[in-house]
Amino acid sequence: MDALQGGVVIVDWLMENRGAIDESPINGIDDWKARLEKAAASFPDKFNDLDGAVVGGVVADRVSYAFLSGYRGAVRRIAPGLPKDKIVAYCVTEEKGNHPRAIESILVKTEEVSGNETVWRLNGGKKFVTCAEGAEILLVAASAGTGGDGRNIIKMAVIDSAAEGVALTPTMDLPFIPEIPHSSVIFKDVKVKESQILPGDGYTKYIKSFRTVEDIHVMGGVLGYIFRAASIFGWPREVVQKLLGLIYGLRALSLEDPLSPAVHLTLSGVLLQLNEFVGEIDPLWERADDETKRMWERDRALLSVAEKAREARLNRAWESLGLLF
Template identity: 20%
Template sequence: MVTPEDLLSLKHQVPADRLFEEADYHRLWMSQLDEFWTAEQTAFAGGLISDRLAFLFISGYQAAVRRTFNLDNRAWTVLAISEDRNPDHPRPGLTESNGRVSGFKTWVASSRFAQDIIVSIDTTRLFIGNRDTPGLSLTHKDASGFLSDMSQGIAEFKDVSISDLQALGEFDLKLFAKREPLYLYFAFCGFLHRVSQQRGGPDITTLLDDLLKIASGDFTDPAHKALFAKTDTRISEIFSELSPDLFAGDYEKDKGLMSLYSTVIQKRAGLG
C-alpha cells in the first residue's frame, strides 16, 4: 500500500521550468513516469513535473482514467463521452449498426497526444480504441480559453468496424467523475512538494495521508465524504495562498480549476 512517504520520495531529474508546451510535458511524462506505479503515484509524479495548471489537470485526469478502468499502459488514454447538444450545428453521437460505428464525441482531452480513446456507443456500452483505428479521426479545437495549454479536440468515427475496438466491462462512470478531482489534488500535492523543496512551503504529509484514505474507498462511506470535503477546503486554502508567479501558462484563465469540483464535493458531504 502506498504511503505519504512513498509519494514524497519520488524524484525527477528534469525540472519543470524546462517545459514550454504540451509536447514538452508529454515527452517528459513518457520518459519519467513508471507504468507500474499506482494511480496515486502517477498523479503525484505528474504534479512534480508540471509547471502550470493545465498540466496538473492532465496528471490527475490520466491517473483517474487508469484507476477507474484498470489500465496499466503508459500511453495517454482519454475518456470521451461528451456528445453534441447544439441544435444549430448538431453532430450525431456514436451509434452502432450492423457492426459499424459512426458519429462524434465532442470533447477529447489532450487530443494531440492521446493514444487510446475510451468511448460510449449507444450511450451505454464502453469501448476503447487506438487513435490510428481505421475510420477514426481527431480534429483539434482552437482552445483559447480555460486550460488552453492542453489540446482539446473532437473525435469522429466514420464507418469504424466495431471489431477494431475493444469492448470494456461494466464500469461506473460516476466513479470516474468522483476520482477526477481526487487525483487532481494528488497532482497538486506533487506540485506543492517541488515548490516547497525550492522555496519552502506547507508540510503536506497529513494532506497526502487523507487523500490516500479517500482513494482507498468507493466514495460511499460518509466518513470519507466528510474527509474529502475537509481536504477540498484545505486544498483551496493552500492554493489561495500561492503566488500566481509560481504557475506558467495562463493563470488567470485557469485558476478556477482548483475550485471547479468543490461545490459537488461539499454537497456530497451534506455541506454547501
C-alpha cells in the same frame, strides 16, 4: 496496512527527489510525458495511480501538465487494463450531456469477423474531449441498444485515435490550461473488435464514478506541481508539511469506492482544506519568476471547475446518509 505504507512511500519519494527537479521549460505534451516516464523508473512497487499523478505534477512546469497527469491517472484508475504508457482520452459528453439517455453514439454488432472476433461498428460524435489530439487511445461511451426497461445499455470501447473513421476537430481553448487541447470527435463506421469493448455496464462502472476519481487525481497532480514550486523557490517547511498531509489524504481516498457517500463527504473536507491552503500560499508566489507567477494566476481557475456538480454530489451524499443540516 498496505495503503498506509503506500502513502508513506509517496512522501518518501517526494522528499528524496525534491532537490533533483528539472527546472528547464517543457516543450509540449510529449516532452512532459518523457520526463514523467524518466521519473517512473524510480517508482517503488507500491506506487498507485494517484502517486503517479502527483509525480506528474512535480515534473510539470505549469498547471496544464499537472492537470493532464491527474486526468491520465483518473482514466487509468477506472480502466486499469489499458496500456500504461499511453495517453487515453475519455470520450463521453455529447450535445445533450453525459447522462446515459443523452448518449446517442451507437455500437452495432455486425456479421463481420476479424480473426476469431465479432466486429462491431461505432457511429456518433462527442462534443468536448480533453486531450484527444494528444491521445493515442480514445475511451468511448456508446449505446449498444436498450434494455427491457427502455434505457440505453452503455458500453465503453477502446479505440485507436488514428483508426479509420475517427475525425477530430479542435474546439476553442479554455482561458486556463491552454496547453491541453480540446476537441470534438466524430466516429463514422469505426471498426471495433469484441475485445475492444470493456466488460461491465459502461455507466455504473466507468462514467458515474469518473468525476469523483478525476477530482481526486487532478488535485493530486496540482498538489504535486505546488510541491515542485515549494521545492524550487524555497517555501517554508510548514507549507511542505501541509502539502504532504493533503497528498496523503487524497491518496487514501483514491483507494476507496468513489461512489461511497463517505468518500464524497471526506473529499469535500480535503478540498476545503486545499482551497484554504491555496489562499495561504498566495504571498509565496512572489518568490517565483514572472512567467511561473503568470501561469499560476492564469491556471488556478482550474480549482473551481465543476463546483456546482461537485456540490450536487455532496448534497446527494448527505441525503443518502440521512444527515441534512
